[in-house]
Amino acid sequence: MKIYIKRIFAISILIIAGLGCSKDLPVDEDGLLITKRTSCYVSNFELLGVDFQTVRTKNAVIDTTAGTINVEVFFGTDLKKLYPQFSLVTDAKLEPKVTGTVNFSDLSNPRVFTVISGNRKVRKPYTVYITIQQ
Amino acid sequence: MKRICFLYITLLCTSLLFVVACKDDQYSVPAAGSELSNDGIKRTIGPNLVGSKIEFAYAMAIPAGKGKITSAQVEASIAGATGTYLENNSYYTNGSGIDVGIPIGSPSITNGAITTVTFNKDTSAATLRYYYVIPETARGQSVSFTFSANSSDGGKVTYALGPYTVSSMDMVLDLNVVDGAACYISIADMAVYAASAAASIPDKIDLVYLYRATPASFSHALVSPVADPIYLPGVTLPAGVTRNTKISKAWNLRDFNLARLQYGVYIDDLDFQQLNISEAPNFALNLKAEAGAWVETSDGKYRAYIYINSVTNSTKSAKISIKRYTF
Numbered sequence: 001m002k003i004y005i006k007r008i009f010a011i012s013i014l015i016i017a018g019l020g021c022s023k024d025l026p027v028d029e030d031g032l033l034i035t036k037r038t039s040c041y042v043s044n045f046e047l048l049g050v051d052f053q054t055v056r057t058k059n060a061v062i063d064t065t066a067g068t069i070n071v072e073v074f075f076g077t078d079l080k081k082l083y084p085q086f087s088l089v090t091d092a093k094l095e096p097k098v099t100g101t102v103n104f105s106d107l108s109n110p111r112v113f114t115v116i117s118g119n120r121k122v123r124k125p126y127t128v129y130i131t132i133q134q
Numbered sequence: 135m136k137r138i139c140f141l142y143i144t145l146l147c148t149s150l151l152f153v154v155a156c157k158d159d160q161y162s163v164p165a166a167g168s169e170l171s172n173d174g175i176k177r178t179i180g181p182n183l184v185g186s187k188i189e190f191a192y193a194m195a196i197p198a199g200k201g202k203i204t205s206a207q208v209e210a211s212i213a214g215a216t217g218t219y220l221e222n223n224s225y226y227t228n229g230s231g232i233d234v235g236i237p238i239g240s241p242s243i244t245n246g247a248i249t250t251v252t253f254n255k256d257t258s259a260a261t262l263r264y265y266y267v268i269p270e271t272a273r274g275q276s277v278s279f280t281f282s283a284n285s286s287d288g289g290k291v292t293y294a295l296g297p298y299t300v301s302s303m304d305m306v307l308d309l310n311v312v313d314g315a316a317c318y319i320s321i322a323d324m325a326v327y328a329a330s331a332a333a334s335i336p337d338k339i340d341l342v343y344l345y346r347a348t349p350a351s352f353s354h355a356l357v358s359p360v361a362d363p364i365y366l367p368g369v370t371l372p373a374g375v376t377r378n379t380k381i382s383k384a385w386n387l388r389d390f391n392l393a394r395l396q397y398g399v400y401i402d403d404l405d406f407q408q409l410n411i412s413e414a415p416n417f418a419l420n421l422k423a424e425a426g427a428w429v430e431t432s433d434g435k436y437r438a439y440i441y442i443n444s445v446t447n448s449t450k451s452a453k454i455s456i457k458r459y460t461f
Binding site: 049050057078 | 351352382
């Protein structure tokens with residue numbers, strides 16, 4: 001009986017030691033997991049008005065090679081306060097972060113957002129070009 | 135020996151568990167009060183708007199052997215407006231879910247802030263509804279209510295409800311706006327004017343309603359008079375109509391008072407107090423039925439929410455309702 005208890009105790013110690021020595025997975029400054037993925041692109045783009053309704057007239061055209069997003073918005077859209085929504089490849093993140101409305105009214109200086117891959121080593125800028133429906 | 139001991143203990147614990155688990159909770163019918171007693175609730179929810187009613191249900195009962203109810207009364211801390219009354223019917227809900235009223239006394243008499251119903255039926259228990267029409271004098275203030283009932287044995291009970299804050303907001307319902315006709319909206323007056331009338335009060339015109347079929351995204355619009363002319367195509371403004379009103383579109387904000395639909399959403403004073411649309415544009419295009427728009431007048435005196443009750447493309451018209459807060 002005592003032998004059994006000793007064995008169980010020893011095994012438990014080994015398991016705890018094994019778990020304790022496992023390395024923590026790396027995280028970035030935002031607390032997000034850094035993975036091995038190198039993919040870095042925008043898969044979908046949405047643009048909402050202050051009433052949280054889409055202002056797009058049609059689907060945005062995303063060119064992952066050129067790093068551009070072309071989107072046409074309704075006539076009369078208030079470009080000063082829009083909520084952009086990016087769908088990114090798995091594990092990627094966006095810079096700058098979208099924390100509220102974004103001002104897209106300066107059409108001559110289109111906004112640029114950078115996608116950062118899961119391994120945080122690939123950075124790809126996307127320029128958002130907005131045209132207004134006539 | 136050890137094994138036997140262990141068995142005995144297990145058996146004992148199990149039997150104890152059964153005894154405890156099988157014990158029925160004792161229930162006893164609540165004892166009825168031996169004296170006249172009462173209770174009350176406020177039935178309406180949402181902001182208390184001037185001109186609207188607050189509804190209460192006031193219940194009173196006395197054991198049959200002790201006597202009968204002789205009167206019920208309500209005293210408001212601020213006298214109600216015309217139309218304030220205490221029901222002289224006690225309601226019950228029938229099998230079809232319909233409230234059926236049984237007359238228990240003469241119609242209520244309101245004297246100042248006190249509304250009284252005198253019972254003329256031998257009544258042991260009744261629930262009366264009280265409708266308080268909020269007077270202009272109560273705007274922005276608190277109002278309280280003291281309900282009381284008297285019985286034939288000399289008993290008297292009282293029940294206090296409140297205080298309730300009366301909203302500072304104004305509300306107007308179902309204004310018809312028509313493109314090129316009654317299209318000039320005044321937030322100050324909470325009214326809609328045609329061009330000729332608007333010309334006489336240009337400093338009160340905050341918005342222009344218009345409908346354009348093309349581009350399709352123009353549709354029904356509310357536009358400030360000084361907005362870029364591309365948002366006022368074909369509109370010749372009356373002389374002096376030059377106000378710059380901020381307007382911010384909203385969706386899924388179907389205020390219950392304005393929409394009168396099933397959504398239990400209410401815009402209250404606090405929403406206007408905390409609203410910040412200082413960077414909003416001065417036009418809102420493509421407004422749909424059940425949409426709305428927050429508005430702030432150029433002088434900063436008024437903030438409002440304009441709700442679109444319905445739109446009709448063929449007649450280039452819409453029906454709007456407005457809640458307004460004055461600073």
